Amino acid sequence: MKQVLSIISALLLLITFGCTLETQNDSQETKVETSSTETNAKKEMSVHFIDVGQGDSILIQSPEGKNMLVDGGKREKGKDVVTYLRQHGVDKLDYVVATHPDADHIGGLLAVLNSVSIKNFVDSGKEHTTQTYEQMLQLILDKHIPFIVPSVGDTIPLDSDIEITVLNTGENVDDNNEASIVLKVQYEDVSFLLTGDADAGVEKSMIKEYNLKSTVLKAGHHGSDTSSSDAFIREVQPEVTILSYGENNMYGHPTPVIVTRLKKANSDIYSTAEIGNIVVRTDGKDYTVATDSLRNDKESVAETPLYISEKDVREEIVGITNQGEEAVNLEGWQLVSVAGNQVYSFPNMTIDAGETIYITSGPEAREDETHLKWTSRQMWRNGGDAAQLLNEKGVVLSEVK
Template identity: 55%
Template sequence: MGTGGPSPSGELLRVHFIDVGQGDSILIESPNKHYMLIDGGTKSAGKEVVEYLRDQEIRKLDYVVATHPDADHIGGLIPVLNSISIKKFIDSGKVHTSETYEEMLTLIQSKNIPFEVAHRNDNFLLDDNIKISVLHADEEAIDNNEASIVLKVVYDEVSFLLTADAGVEVEKKMMESMDVRATILKAGHHGSNTSSSLPFVQAVKPEATILSYGQDNTYGHPHYEVIQNLQHVGSKMYGTAESGTIVVATDGKQYEVLANEWTGIGGRSSIAPPERKASKVKSKRESSIIIESVELEDEVVAITNNGEQAISMNGWQLLSVEGNQLFNFPDISIAAGDTLYITSGPHAKEGKDYIKWTGRQVWLNDGDTAQLINPKGEVVNEH
């Protein structure tokens, strides 16, 4: 059991990092029994979130926050919206065309729940002595993760920094203009190395860090570099994959983490140095169709047929691992020796050898992996 000193006494703020697998869901419980729910994990995890709220005898939420429109954050809010009374809904304002996001907005409207978009420097008072501030929000961000609402919760001398999926560029912006110091850090993006840079964790100086991720997830979260950064600043670590739901209780002076410290179980890439770039390409089955290149900033993926005959791409898929976004190839063939370019983003090309996936940004510029999946569901190439 982790602790920041003697067990706290008196009026307690409790922050529940709910185990939703590979996703985020955080419940803030004030001493006077006011509640804020931040994200709800995937839609399949929503039932567990509702059950957890009911186990805590919660019938009404003062605030629900959707930090950004990724399905592993907002999907579980749909069962919550259908089950729990909500006084106000706070959204990133980042528009998304997914069915999950549209269903969420429809429910909010049909239930007449007051809705507002978060802006930097907004403040919410959960109790008179519990201050919650918005350190970042950007409804104009091209990337969903960069739109993340970042919240800082302050109760007297103890504070929490909840970073959703904010990446290193957002971290830089916050460091330049905000006080990011916090007692407890919720590591960004489930412990991905696209977040929690060394300069950022050095600025935060967390005594304890919560890693919210799924057991043996396909992304290898939490990443080795992040663990190194947290160890460098002497932060204790706790993971939902190992401990399940983690509760931090504080009276504003001391705090107690109701979980065992993280050991690395369930984080395959976090307990050994990352592979060299040359060994990243892995194949579960030999294929003459390969990912020739991935231009993250230009949003162009080159798919080449190195075989001696044309291959139909019907049933094939291209996956953005970090963004968990999937492209289904149309019923076309790639001739032997030819290359097909899959484009996305605001400057996506189409025509001739170019196929436009979407006008939205897909690939995370700070680092993303592309996987090529054959009609049998096998990953045949990775770049």
């Protein structure tokens, strides 16, 4: 931690609070050199959602050919990100944004920092004690890259044709996900909302402050049910939603209840795990979505209206809610206590639309019309125990940690 603090202290010499591209005084004007490519001659903007497995990495190429990279996936995906950048003519990045210090967002940025010229580095300012975070800061310092910690409401001047606004950041919050830099990118009539791992609490705060309606949503936290709340999706009204996650990941992302919620909102869903890299191109009026070829060995994202709506490990009770419009048969479904590796198998029964049922255990376990008795023994670890809901195929459909 002392090493991290010393690096941060050194970065304070380079730091810029608030996003600025140009500074002026009475004697001179200083401009930051920006990159340009020939691919955007028709005033087209492209946003690339790069397939980095269980993580995020997004390349924005502006109408004037300037380049911004938002996150870089895990460390082992860094070379893939660098290769992708080079394949798309990017040898300089005007801005790199690290939304928050989780390894699946900043790990790949180490390779980017070592391989690509970077003009400005935007960071949430949230400190972390990992070796990956420390190495990232050291590289920024060694390369004398301007280090920007933005404030909510700041704009990043990538290109005069587009507006990029910081809707959330949090260097002083306790949780890394809460610190996520959230960006709204507006090019005339088409907009993108890039949410990092921002959770439902952050979403609620943004609803109060901003017009969140966006053409394209990058769903928060890889489609976890800690993000993409019902109220948030109603505000955003996304025509397209991008889910960035790894195939068969251990977290059960994306949570099927989120997939169901997005489909109810009539949003077209594209996932990097199913179709690889996803590119949205727009002239500010219309847009197209281009994808890699569908991978035949991959199944569609699971969908279900059922989710874990309540969990109290001390009271030994878990609630399962059907938010759909039809009853669901639970034969073969399971509720799992992850820490204790305990499994409850549902009987041949149905849960009606809008209904919540409760699975109880411990000395106070009960059984009636809405309560199912698992056992009189204590199944959940009071110190912390994740609950998972699995369907009859063994697919994790909902998880609450």
